[in-house]
Amino acid sequence: xxxxxxxxxxxxxxxxxxxxxxxxxxxxxxxxxxxxxxxxxxxxxxxxxxxxxxxxxxxxxxxxxxxxxxxxxxxxxxxxxxxxxxxxxxxxxxxxxxxxxxxxxxxxxxxxxxxxxxxxxxxxxxxxxxxxxxxxxxxxxxxxxxxxxxxxxxxxxxxxxxxxxxxxxxxxxxxxxxxxxxxxxxxxxxxxxxxxxxxxxxxxxxxxxxxxxxxxxxxxxxxxxxxxxxxxxxxxxxxxxxxxxxxxxxxxxxxxxxxxxxxxxxxxxxxxxxxxxxxxxxxxxxxxxxxxxxxxxxxxxxxxxxxxxxxxxxxxxxxxxxxxxxxxxxxxxxxxxxxxxxxxxxxxxxxxxxxxxxxxxxxxxxxxxxxxxxxxxxxxxxxxxxxxxxxxxxxxxxxxxx
Numbered sequence: 001x002x003x004x005x006x007x008x009x010x011x012x013x014x015x016x017x018x019x020x021x022x023x024x025x026x027x028x029x030x031x032x033x034x035x036x037x038x039x040x041x042x043x044x045x046x047x048x049x050x051x052x053x054x055x056x057x058x059x060x061x062x063x064x065x066x067x068x069x070x071x072x073x074x075x076x077x078x079x080x081x082x083x084x085x086x087x088x089x090x091x092x093x094x095x096x097x098x099x100x101x102x103x104x105x106x107x108x109x110x111x112x113x114x115x116x117x118x119x120x121x122x123x124x125x126x127x128x129x130x131x132x133x134x135x136x137x138x139x140x141x142x143x144x145x146x147x148x149x150x151x152x153x154x155x156x157x158x159x160x161x162x163x164x165x166x167x168x169x170x171x172x173x174x175x176x177x178x179x180x181x182x183x184x185x186x187x188x189x190x191x192x193x194x195x196x197x198x199x200x201x202x203x204x205x206x207x208x209x210x211x212x213x214x215x216x217x218x219x220x221x222x223x224x225x226x227x228x229x230x231x232x233x234x235x236x237x238x239x240x241x242x243x244x245x246x247x248x249x250x251x252x253x254x255x256x257x258x259x260x261x262x263x264x265x266x267x268x269x270x271x272x273x274x275x276x277x278x279x280x281x282x283x284x285x286x287x288x289x290x291x292x293x294x295x296x297x298x299x300x301x302x303x304x305x306x307x308x309x310x311x312x313x314x315x316x317x318x319x320x321x322x323x324x325x326x327x328x329x330x331x332x333x334x335x336x337x338x339x340x341x342x343x344x345x346x347x348x349x350x351x352x353x354x355x356x357x358x359x360x361x362x363x364x365x366x367x368x369x370x371x372x373x374x375x376x377x378x379x380x381x382x383x384x385x386x387x388x389x390x391x392x393x394x395x396x397x398x399x400x401x402x
Contacts, residue, residue, distance in 0.1 A: 030049040031046060031047065031048050031049065031100065031152070032046070032047040032338075033045075033046055033127065033128060034046070034047065034334065034337050034338050035334070035337065036128065037130075037131065037310045037312075039116065039313060039387060040104070040115070040116055040119045040120065040131045040133060040310075041116075041119050041120035041121075041122075041123050041124065041128060041131070042102065042119070042123060042128050042129055042130050042131030042310045043128045043129060043130050043131075043310060044130070044309070044310055044334045044337070045130055045307055045308060045309045045310065045334050045335075045337070045338045046100045046101065046129060046130045046307070046308045047305065047306075047307050047338055047339070047400070048100050048152070048305065048306045048307075048308070049304070049305055050179055050304030050305065051152055051153065051179060052152075052153035052176050052177065052178050052179050053100075053150050053151065053152065053153060053176070053177045053221075053306075054087065054088045054098075054149070054150065054151040054152070054153050054174045054175070054176055054177075055148075055149075055150055055174065055175055055176075055177055055221040055222040055250075055251055055268065056084060056087060056088075056148050056149045056150075056151075056173065056174045056222075056251050057148060057173040057174070057222075057251035057252055057253065058105065058146045058147070058148050058251075058252065058253045058254060059080045059083050059084055059087075059146060059147050059148060059149070060080070060083075060140060060143060060146055061075075061076035061077070061079035061080050061083075061143060061145070061146075062079070062083075063079075068140075068142050068143065070144075072114070072144065073106070073111045073114045073115055073118075073144040073145045074114060074115065074118045076143065076144055076145050077115055077118055077119070077145050077147070078118070080145065080146070080147050081096050081122065081147075084096060084099065084147070084149050084151070087173075087174045088149070088151040088152075088153075088174065096122070097127040098151040098152045099129040099149050099150070099151045100129050100130065100150050100151060100152060100308055101129055101130045101131075101132075101149065101150040101308040102129045102130070102131045102132070102147055102148075102149050103131075103132045103133075103134075103147060103148045103149070103253070103395075104119075104131065104132065104133040104134075104145065104146075104147050105133075105134060105135075105136050105138065105145065105146045105147065105255065106133065106134075106135055106136075106144070106145050106386055107135065107136070107137060107138055107144065108135060108384070109135070109384060109386055109387070109388060111144050111145060112133055112135070112386035112387065115133075115145060119131065129149075129308075130308040130309055130310040130395070131310050131311065132310060132311030132349075132393070132395040133311055133385075133386045133387075133393070134255065134311070134351045134382055134384075134385055134386060134393060135353075135382055135383050135384035135385060135386050136230070136254075136255045136256045136382060136383070137229075137230040137231075137256045137383075138230070139230050139233040139254055148222075148251070148253050150308065153176050173249075173250075173251045173252075174251060175220075175221045175222065175248075175250050175251050176221070177221035177222075177268065177269075177270060178270055179304065180270065180271070180273060180304075181270070181271040181272070181273060181274070181278075181300060181301060181302045182221075182268060182269065182270055182271050182300075182301050183213055183215060183268070183269050183270075183271045183284075183298055183299070183300050183301070184266075184268050184298070184299045184301070184346055184347040184375075184376040184397065185206065185209055185210075185266055185267050185268070185269070185297070185298050185376060186266055186295055186296065186297050186298065186376040186377055186378060187224075187226060187264035187265060187266040187377075187378035187379075188202055188205050188206055188209065188264065188265060188266070189202055189261045189263060189264040189265070190202045190204075190205055191261065192262065194235075194262070195227065195228075195229075195232050195235050195236065195262040195263060196235040196236070196238070196239055198261070198262040198263050199225075199227075199235070199236050199239040199240070199262075199263050199265075200239050200242075200243070202263060202264070202265050203239065203240065203243040203265065204243075206265060206267060207243075208286070208288070209286050209289075209297075209298065210269060212286045212287060213269075213271060213284070213286070213298065213300070214271070214272045215269045215270065215271055215272065217243075217244055217247050218247045218248070219269040219270040219271070220244075220250045220267050220268070220269045221250060221251070221267075221268050221269060221270065222250055222251045222252070222253065222267065222268050223240065223250055223251070223252045223253070223265060223266075223267045224252070224253040224254075224255070224265070224266050224267070224378070225252065225253065225254050225255070225263055225264070225265050226255050226256075226257040226259070226263065226264045226265075226378065226380045227254060227255075227256060227257065227262060227263040227264075228256055228257055228258065228259060228262060228263075229256065230254065230256040233254050236254070236263065237252070240252060250267075255380060255382070256382070256383075257380040257381055257382055258381045258382065258383070259380075259381060264378065264380075266376075266378045268347075271300055271301075274302070278300075278302045279302065280301070280302055280303035280344070280399050281299055281300070281301060281302070281303070281344060281346060281373070281399060282299070282300040282302065283296045283298075283299055283372065283373055283374070284296070284297060284298040284299070284300060285297050285298075286298060292374065293366050293369065293371035293374060294362070294365040294366060294369060294371075294374050294377075295348070295374050295375065295376065295377035295379075296373075296374050296375060296376050296377075297376070298376060299346045299347065299375060299376040301346050301399060303399040303400065305399055305400055306346075306397060306398075306399060307335075307338045307339075307340055307396075307397065307398040307399060307400065308395075308397055309331065309334055309335075309338075309395055309396040309397070309398065310395060311393045311394065311395040312327045312330050312331060312334075312393060312394055312395070313327070313385065313387050313390045313392070313393050314326040314327055314390055314392065315330070316389075317388075317389030317390065319356060319357075319360075320354075320356040320357035320358075320359065320360030320361070320391070320392070321360050321364070323357055323360075323390065323391065323392045324357065324360050324361050324364045324392060325364065327392060327393075327394060328364070328368050331394075331396065332368075335398060338398070338400070339400040339401065339402065340398045340399065340400050340401050341401040342368055342369060342370075343370050343373045343401070344398050344399050344400065344401045345373075345374075345375035345396055345397070345398045346375055346376065346397045346398055346399060347375050347376050347377070347396065347397040348375040348376070348377040348378075348394060348395075348396050348397075349377070349378055349379075349380075349394060349395050349396075350377065350378070350379040350380070350392070350393075350394045351379075351380055351381075351382050351385055351392070351393050351394070352379065352380075352381050352382070352385075352391060352392050353381065353382055353383060353384050353385055353391040353392075354391045356391075357391040357392045358379075358381060361379070361392065375396070375397075375398075
């Protein structure tokens with residue numbers, strides 16, 4: 001009798017677990033994958049319904065003991081995807097179909113070229129995520145590639161952020177951005193006596209922004225740092241850990257940029273529900289900051305849906321004007337196919353690798369954006385964008401326009 005009872009309990013528990021898993025699976029079935037981008041094999045865009053989303057740290061190719069796995073970029077990429085599967089999938093670490101956005105970081109163009117067939121093969125079915133790639137020095141010796149990801153969570157009704165830590169502090173971690181409104185905070189930067197001081201002051205500025213928005217530190221789902229030099233990233237990690245204590249440190253991503261400023265930091269966080277029926281997007285200029293016609297300091301997203309656009313590159317090599325014009329032409333076509341519009345962009349990330357393209361991006365953006373509705377944004381000058389003859393890549397987050 002006791003054995004039968006125990007067996008029944010096991011069956012009921014298994015059914016409960018599967019029911020929870022099915023909620024995530026149902027969300028996956030509602031996800032739309034738009035087209036196929038030609039360079040890395042991702043979707044041109046992925047449209048996600050009302051669902052909680054995992055945000056990961058910059059995932060490393062390490063095992064549970066923190067040991068580096070993989071002798072080349074292809075093997076390391078496979079280990080990274082396995083780690084993402086472990087973090088975001090309860091039953092099968094090889095299943096990466098929950099991923100809706102994958103950001104790839106490589107040290108040079110040669111590694112990017114090596115990874116192209118591997119990514120094409122990995123995501124050759126319809127469940128391909130939006131994929132972005134950029135070049136940056138990587139902060140751990142021997143690592144040839146890192147990635148961070150956004151993935152569908154198991155339970156769409158998850159209401160608090162959770163973190164999972166594997167290995168050391170800056171290793172593989174994830175947090176859940178719950179259903180409901182969220183905010184994208186543009187990169188903020190403060191000067192300091194050194195990288196550590198600038199990091200501490202910038203984090204305090206972000207705290208004031210969050211307080212103005214009504215969010216708290218434990219609402220932060222991911223922090224992204226553009227810094228120089230990457231060799232001193234441990235100083236940034238220390239300041240972030242101190243700043244968030246006693247709360248868990250959220251997932252962090254690090255990109256080396258070329259700038260006179262030592263660091264700029266952006267973040268995504270959960271927001272508090274509002275009464276009534278707010279607009280799908282709210283464009284906010286917090287006290288102490290100034291508005292700009294080409295980027296918004298904060299965009300609050302009230303629409304439950306999200307569109308992740310793959311990193312875009314000009315279809316042909318050219319000067320800054322040609323590349324910027326072609327990328328924005330592609331963006332408009334992709335947004336239209338996804339049911340959106342330039343006026344419904346929430347977040348932009350621009351990477352440029354030469355001064356001409358940087359200047360033309362500044363010059364031409366006002367031709368595309370409504371000055372009252374530009375996306376939250378970060379722009380980073382980097383050593384390269386991973387594709388020969390190109391000096392610009394950008395990826396976007398939007399919501400449907402209807």
